[in-house]
Amino acid sequence: GRLYSFNEVEYVPQAKDIETAEEWEEFAAAMNSKNTTALEKYLHKGGIVRLGADIEVENLTSVTVQFPYIFDGNGKTIKRTAATSSLFAKLTGEIRNLTLDGELNLSNAEDAPFVKHISAGAKMSGCINNMNINFDIKTHCYVTGFAAVALRNDTEGFEKLEISDCTNNGTI
Numbered sequence: 309g310r311l312y313s314f315n316e317v318e319y320v321p322q323a324k325d326i327e328t329a330e331e332w333e334e335f336a337a338a339m340n341s342k343n344t345t346a347l348e349k350y351l352h353k354g355g356i357v358r359l360g361a362d363i364e365v366e367n368l369t370s371v372t373v374q375f376p377y378i379f380d381g382n383g384k385t386i387k388r389t390a391a392t393s394s395l396f397a398k399l400t401g402e403i404r405n406l407t408l409d410g411e412l413n414l415s416n417a418e419d420a421p422f423v424k425h426i427s428a429g430a431k432m433s434g435c436i437n438n439m440n441i442n443f444d445i446k447t448h449c450y451v452t453g454f455a456a457v458a459l460r461n462d463t464e465g466f467e468k469l470e471i472s473d474c475t476n477n478g479t480i
Contacts, residue, residue, distance in 0.1 A: 322352070323348070323349065323350055323351050323352040323353075323358075324349055324350055324360075325350075325358045325359065325360025325361075325382070326350060326357070326358070326359050326360060326361075326363075327359075327360040327361040327363075328361070328363065329363050329365040329368060331350075332363060332368050332369070332386075333368070333369055334346070334349075334350075335347070335349075335350045335357065336368065336369040336370065336371050337369065338350070339371045339373055339375065340369070340371065340372050340373055342373065351377065354378070355376075355377040355378055355401070356377065356378045356379075356380055357377055357378070357379050357380070358379075358380045358382050359379075359380065359381045359382050359384045359386070359406065360382065360384070361384060362384050362385045362386070362387070363384075363385075363386045363387070364387040364389070365387070365388060365389070366388065366389050366390045367388050367389075367390055367391050367392060368386070368388055368391070368395065370393045370394055370395060370396065370397055371395070371396045371397060372397045373397070373398070374398045374400050374427075375396050375397075375398065375399050375400065375401050376400045376401045377401045377402075378401055378402045378403075378404065379396075379401070379402070379403045379404070379406065380404055380405055380406075381403070381404065381405045381406025381407065381434075381435070382405060383405050383407075384406070384407070385406075385407040385408070385409050386406070386407070386408055386409070387408075387409040387410045388408070388409075388410040388411070388412070388439070389410045389411060390410075390411060390413065391410060391411065391412045391413070391421070391439070392412070392413055392414070392415070393412075393414075393419060393424070394419050394420055394421065394422060394423055394424040395408065395421065395422055395423070396422065396423045396424070397423075397424045397425065398423075398424065398425045398426075398427065399422075399423045399425070399426045399427065399430045399432075400427045400429060400430050401430060401431075402430065402431040402432070402433070403422060403423070403431075403432045403433075403435060404431070404432070404433045404434050404435070405433075405434040405435070406422075406434075406435050406436075407435070407436040407437075407438065408421045408422060408435075408436070408437050408438065408439050409438040409439060410438075410439050410440075411439060411440050411441075411442065412439045412440070412441045412442070412478075413442045413443070414441065414442065414443040415443070420441075421437050421439040421441065421478070422435060422437065426469055426471075427469065428468065428469050429468075429469060430469045430470075431469065431470045431471075431472075432470070432471045432472070432474055433470070433471075433472045433473050433474065434472075434473050434474070435473075435474040435475075436474070436475045436476075436477065437474075437475070437476045437477065437478045438477045438478055439478045440478050440479045440480075441478060441479070441480045
């Protein structure tokens with residue numbers, strides 16, 4: 309027989325797709341606490357977090373910190389039947405191929421189903437909003453089907469944000 313020698317290879321397990329409400333909660337908790345070790349479980353190569361199945365639940369914890377990654381909805385739907393805030397508070401990365409369904413009941417004057425604040429350089433593409441938005445706010449407010457407030461970056465001039473191929477079917 310022959311002896312073969314192989315170079316040492318480090319095994320890196322593939323990241324997991326989010327497939328349940330419990331996994332979303334774990335992902336959101338990791339983001340909100342900035343626990344990079346816990347976040348790695350859901351972070352695919354290229355900084356992609358991917359939805360692997362439709363999720364239906366009353367509400368989900370929002371990602372309340374800056375989201376600089378790519379969230380790929382993978383053509384799946386998140387249905388929140390009694391949501392009270394945006395899925396993401398501040399988007400600096402990208403959301404693509406995601407459908408939101410259900411109902412959003414707001415008490416905040418700046419909110420939307422997908423994103424509360426979308427920043428310069430951020431992108432949304434191929435997203436569909438089917439959520440109906442209810443609010444009883446007496447002062448001026450910023451409520452839309454996608455992102456409530458667009459933030460700009462004046463440090464190097466204007467950097468564009470992009471919302472493309474998105475459809476709003478929800479009532480406001």
